[in-house]
Amino acid sequence: MEGFWTIEIGSSAGDYSGGVLFFKDGKIAGGDAGYYYLGTYEMTGDSAFVATIHLKPFIKEALSAFKTRRKELTLFLEGSVKDANHATAKGKTDGLPDLRIGVKLERREESVAA
Numbered sequence: 001m002e003g004f005w006t007i008e009i010g011s012s013a014g015d016y017s018g019g020v021l022f023f024k025d026g027k028i029a030g031g032d033a034g035y036y037y038l039g040t041y042e043m044t045g046d047s048a049f050v051a052t053i054h055l056k057p058f059i060k061e062a063l064s065a066f067k068t069r070r071k072e073l074t075l076f077l078e079g080s081v082k083d084a085n086h087a088t089a090k091g092k093t094d095g096l097p098d099l100r101i102g103v104k105l106e107r108r109e110e111s112v113a114a
Helices: none
Strands: 003-011 016-024 027-031 035-043 048-057 073-085 085-094 101-109
Touching: 016 035, 048 085, 073 101
Parallel strands: none
Antiparallel strands: 003 016, 003 101, 016 027, 027 035, 035 048, 048 073, 073 085, 085 101
């Protein structure tokens, strides 16, 4: 899963967001227009993975895909890699127990120079 990916996030709150993620050595970093993301991932099978991603606002009034403002959230995702450049996941977040999350990932680059 290593590389530079775009992420599309939808939720049962009825909103949608997109951003970017860097996957490397079990770690995730990225963000969108109002939040930055930090987390971890682990391959749990040939194509299965789990990820925990912390979302932290850097623009106070930015609206998340979960219709929250000024709220730090943690996403708990379980997903599968469909091919070398596509993955999907479903999950939940802390603090919003009834919320359902769907995620679509697309790898844009295999590696990024740092």
